[in-house]
Amino acid sequence: MLLIPCPHCGPRNQEEFAYERSVDSLVRLDDAPGVAMAALYARANLRGEDHEIWVHVQGCGQWLRLTRDRVTHAFRDVEAL
């Protein structure tokens, strides 16, 4: 189980969090349909770093952006959203 560095609560167990999505699959309200659907369905899953949106649902309820290594799962950076 990952230990996620919540910027508000400190390191907490993964089971307190919910994964939302990769930043590259964000769909903005004003995105053109083609752009939106590409973000949802035509995504790369490349070796290397991923920027992910998580929410600390069982904690402070705040949204975070985590930078995670797709191979080792190690977190490099976390940012409050």
Next chain:
Amino acid sequence: MAATGRSGSGIAAQTIGFVFDGRRMQAQTGDTLAAALVANGVGLVARSFKYHRPRGILATGVEEPSALVTVGEGAHAEPNVRASDVFVYDGLVARSQNAWPSLRWDVGAINSLAAPLIPAGFYYKTFFGSPARWMLYESVIRRAAGLGLPPTVADPDAYAHRSAFCDVLVVGAGPAGLQAAAEAAEAGRRVILIEQDAVPGGSLARETVTIDGQPGMAWAQATAARVRAAGGRVLTRTTATGYWDDNFVTAVERRTEPGQPGADIAQVLWKLRCGEVILATGTIERPLVFVDNDLPGVMLAGAVRTLALRHGVAAGQRVVIATSHDDAYRTAFALAGIGAQIVAILDSRTAPQGAIIDAARNRFAVHTDARPLRALRKGMQVSGVEALVAGTRQRFACDCLAMSGGASPVLHLHRQAGGALDYHADRGAFLPGAGRQANRTAGAAAGVHDLSAILPQAVIADPLGAATAPQPGPVWRGEAPGKAFVDFQNDVTTSDLSLAQREGYVSVEHVKRYTTLGMGTDQGKTGAMVALAQIADGRGVALPEAGLTTFRPPYTPVTMGAFAGPMHGDHAGPIRRLPLAAAHDALGALWVPAGLWFRPRVYPHAGESIGTASLREARMVRASAGVVDVSSLAKFEIAGPDALRVVAAVCATPVEKLAVGRGRYTLMLREDGIVMDDGTLWRLADDRWLLTSSSGGAARMGRHLSYVTDILLDHPRAAVVDLGEHWAGLALAGPRSAAILADLTGAAVPAHMGLADAMIAGVAVRILAASYSGERAFEVHVPAHHAAPVFASLIDAVRAAGGGAFGLDAMDHLRVEKGHVVIGAEADGRTTPADLGLGGMLRKAGGFVGWQGLTRPAMADQTGRRQLVGLTAIAGGAINEGAMLVVREGDEPLGHVTTAAPRVAGEGSIALGLLVDGRARYGETLFAWSPTRRSYVRVSVGPPLFYDDEGARYRD
């Protein structure tokens, strides 16, 4: 195997009684069941999984593949317990498995004769063959193949979960683990030391070594005491089952033995977050490969030695030792020390050298370049061995064959943690390579066998000299005909591996699945490396090139109860009670779970069935008035200068022009355009909105609103507050409802889809005029802790008007008649607004979540999509929910029934359904066919509206 007396263990033990297959026997405290059975002369313990071959004890640790038994009686019975992994307690009852009518006379053993007919891949071939063949074999195979049976009653044991932190977790209390734990604890670090055995010591249990002047096991006890004295925690009978991300290790602690009724907690699942992990997990000995190497009496040499030195039990009186390295020689000395005769030592090496070899040559008949070809059998027991000695076949009589084909470092946890493996050809073994997490491996698991290297500060006195690294046994190339096993639990032989290879299964992962190699409950702990060597040899490649299968958690089987812990029964999930639960109970409500909530289903009169009661309640609403509790509906208040932006993003319907004091029905979509939820949106003030949505989707909607505000809109000047639990909701519906409400409030009621503040029973309430039943209706919202007097007033008033309370079932009947959809039934995660006939409601300009998804061709074009329709049973019979809609019985379904209901206004059975091109099929006749319920009802297709087409009844 003759019953043998105890000698030499030197441990003060008490005699206790146990039962195996109905036979009363005696054991000594500290015995494993395996040791006790061997001491009682029981050779035959189990029947194998596939061929029902007779099996005995092979090993003395958790790796035991063969000797699986059921321990305990009734609800406490635990199947598939390794005889070597249960410590005998007074009154233990064990039974053999997978044998009928008895272990000795097992009808299933006929499988062994039919073995040529059920080779590796038999199941696959049968599955892909004609179905008739599978039908023929299935019942026979299902009965014959298998492990123990689970108990048929609920597990009475209690299980707990515990979380803990430590600076250093040490797995394994052998010499390396004890040393590491004591050092860390005495350096002031928080230490947890876990050991799957009942006592610390590990490999010291099978050595005659003294450490700092103490016998090995006494030194282990003393060192464990040092860990405790320095503040460390020592958990015995605890197995580390999984190594997860960020140094998170799960471990299962057994507080009672299998089958043992316990007063308190039987097992604890530990969740350990560790600074550093030291894996001192030792090795597992490998078998040698030869024909009939699975006979009872053929055992691992280390296990024979453990029985002798730890339990004082001789596994045989005339023993042949077959080995490929020095370690098994120690078994010869241990057995000789308790009076057993060593018939011969067969060493596969041509010129072994060293002090222990020389010492052995002085006492025993040592044969080099010698290896077993075939175990000889008398009855169900080994009676000798035919061996190849320097090219010549020779026979040796024995009652126990102790074998060793090397040892495999236990690297499961290292591998689970993402660590690399390095292959060492001289040892035929993988050793731990670079780790990915904060862990290291120590002792024999890291390839270090010499005690003086593990305990550099200690004075070691070993009469047999320093231990050396084991070398692998020879590869089996079919030198004798017959079955030579590499996986004892799943009955996989060398010929199965060859067959898989001949049939093109080259990758070890394919071979594994084709032959079931390593797929038993033991995960091939003893034989996997032997099998890999065989596979590599068959392909003519080096072992690492042949590949290695994945080490998956759990390391040893974990009982389901340990995972569940205390979370079962009423604790399986939170139970949510309505604020008015007591008042509904007083009215005789029958409760039904709806998500986490319990809601009133019906309020039956004495002797009334649920169906009769719900129809009576629904007709009461159509005739006069009724009250239903809608408190569990999700309610969100959205307020602030940017509140409109939030509402416009979440709701797919027009919002901007909604007047203050008015509400409307609305839809919330997922990004792919599918309906996520529905509800009503009310404008309380210019910058204040109330959004209601489905009870079951409340948590999802809360998170969605949070996502939209914080992520999509980047923190607008608006607050979203979840009011769901703060407000109770009571829906008052029926032709008399407006008059009742006006009377109660002393004020004019709001127009349809209007809202008003009012007082009922001295409590301030909010009234929302919305109808779900199709009748004139009002939702009365009231702070939850003031709801009781309001509910009482409403109930009194509707009763005076000939109405009463109604439940969820009646509400369902009413809404089906009006064609209103429900999230989860009609909006089933695959339907768009247009599919539900609600496409016209959407905001044309877009800008809401999901608008882009709706533009996809498959969504925008309604041709071929499943559309909401109404269904009416034509010739009687009740339509079944979930029934398929077909032209003729047996046809491919064109759709299905989502909700069925009795007609409230009238008689007969109606339903809502999703039907391909449904709106083009109005007037057609189909069948609602449910083969599982054996129901086949003729239905006519029409619009999803059965009552008051003009909507005259709910308007003002």
